[in-house]
Amino acid sequence: MLTLNQTSLNIELDHPSQRSSEFHYVWLRDNCGCTECVHPDTLERTLVTAEIADDIAPQSADISDTELVVAWNDGHHSRYAMDWLKRHDYSHSRFQTDLAAGEIKLWGSEIQNQIPEYDYRALHDDDQQTLLNWCCDLRDYGLTIVRNAPLKEAEIERFAEFVAVVREVIYDRLHNVRATPGEYNAYNVASTTLELKPHTDMPCYNNPPGVQMFHFLANETEGGESTAVDGFKVAEQLKQQAPEAYEILTKTPVFFQMDSARGDIASGNPLLTLDTDGKLKVFRFSNQLARPSNIPAEQMEAFYAAYKKIGRLIEAPENKVQFRLETGDIMVTNNLRVMHGRNAYSGAGQRHLQLSYMDMDDVLSRIRMIKKTQVAA
Numbered sequence: 550m551l552t553l554n555q556t557s558l559n560i561e562l563d564h565p566s567q568r569s570s571e572f573h574y575v576w577l578r579d580n581c582g583c584t585e586c587v588h589p590d591t592l593e594r595t596l597v598t599a600e601i602a603d604d605i606a607p608q609s610a611d612i613s614d615t616e617l618v619v620a621w622n623d624g625h626h627s628r629y630a631m632d633w634l635k636r637h638d639y640s641h642s643r644f645q646t647d648l649a650a651g652e653i654k655l656w657g658s659e660i661q662n663q664i665p666e667y668d669y670r671a672l673h674d675d676d677q678q679t680l681l682n683w684c685c686d687l688r689d690y691g692l693t694i695v696r697n698a699p700l701k702e703a704e705i706e707r708f709a710e711f712v713a714v715v716r717e718v719i720y721d722r723l724h725n726v727r728a729t730p731g732e733y734n735a736y737n738v739a740s741t742t743l744e745l746k747p748h749t750d751m752p753c754y755n756n757p758p759g760v761q762m763f764h765f766l767a768n769e770t771e772g773g774e775s776t777a778v779d780g781f782k783v784a785e786q787l788k789q790q791a792p793e794a795y796e797i798l799t800k801t802p803v804f805f806q807m808d809s810a811r812g813d814i815a816s817g818n819p820l821l822t823l824d825t826d827g828k829l830k831v832f833r834f835s836n837q838l839a840r841p842s843n844i845p846a847e848q849m850e851a852f853y854a855a856y857k858k859i860g861r862l863i864e865a866p867e868n869k870v871q872f873r874l875e876t877g878d879i880m881v882t883n884n885l886r887v888m889h890g891r892n893a894y895s896g897a898g899q900r901h902l903q904l905s906y907m908d909m910d911d912v913l914s915r916i917r918m919i920k921k922t923q924v925a926a
């Protein structure tokens with residue numbers, strides 16, 4: 550059944566609710582898929598949305614079992630397959646057509662012995678299924694361990710290029726983390742033997758790197774266990790326990806800066822960045838890189854109360870995993886969600902890791918590309 554309204558049409562798409570589906574004329578016209586409106590090779594829209602007439606409406610419209618055919622009052626003709634309309638039906642809920650969509654799994658210390666682990670060689674299997682699984686675990690948990698990586702200088706850079714591309718920041722493309730006397734002038738506390746509290750890296754960037762990979766070329770010291778905390782989990786706890794504190798942290802900019810001889814990156818953003826649905830999108834936290842706050846005086850006390858609340862949740866034992874990584878291991882985190890840190894360690898024996906960044910968008914791209922290959926096969 551087809552009903553034409555003033556600015557939209559309704560059709561039956563066998564939705565479980567048995568309610569008809571509504572499609573607005575401007576939306577339909579904008580999403581015409583003909584070769585005049587979409588470039589047939591690049592699949593880019595060539596129709597200019599702003600040029601659609603304000604009074605766009607069908608002169609006639611017909612449905613069959615397989616398609617909706619519209620003759621528009623601007624002279625254009627469009628055809629929409631019923632399957633396509635079903636996949637893009639926005640009447641009842643937000644449709645999802647993203648091949649890389651996943652489901653975030655929040656975790657705390659209970660995951661300690663179940664962190665998703667992969668073997669380096671298996672990630673290189675020809676059918677790419679293990680690589681796909683790893684990318685999906687990284688997407689859903691934000692924390693994975695890859696074992697048995699080759700002990701080669703710059704291996705982590707090659708690994709990043711195998712998965713996607715290296716995300717460069719101003720300091721280095723490949724970062725060495727080790728405590729070598731004489732190198733204490735390195736740009737952060739990671740290059741000492743001190744404890745590193747859980748933090749996300751580079752919160753001073755407006756767009757921090759999304760994926761962080763730590764490759765242990767040597768880990769022979771006492772202590773130095775790696776730690777990780779799910780920032781989305783602690784944010785959710787804060788939301789439940791103190792919704793007003795959560796709200797403050799979504800609205801108040803925190804100023805982060807990394808200032809060194811190599812560069813001076815600085816920006817102010819909320820610790821919790823929400824998406825347009827109000828869901829948490831980016832979590833930032835780095836005690837060591839936070840700089841003096843310049844928010845209005847009347848907000849300062851409430852901000853600090855909220856800031857300390859989330860800081861205490863981050864330190865809560867039930868939220869933290871702690872594990873020893875061995876020589877040849879790679880720890881991978883979603884740096885827009887999961888904090889990493891390490892315990893203090895003794896100066897005796899070697900501890901050398903190299904780290905490189907990627908962006909999460911490029912990992913999601915890899916998921917889509919592998920899935921498309923599998924569908925085509």
Ligand SMILES: [Fe+2]
Nearest residue numbers: 739748749750
């Ligand atoms: Fe770090």
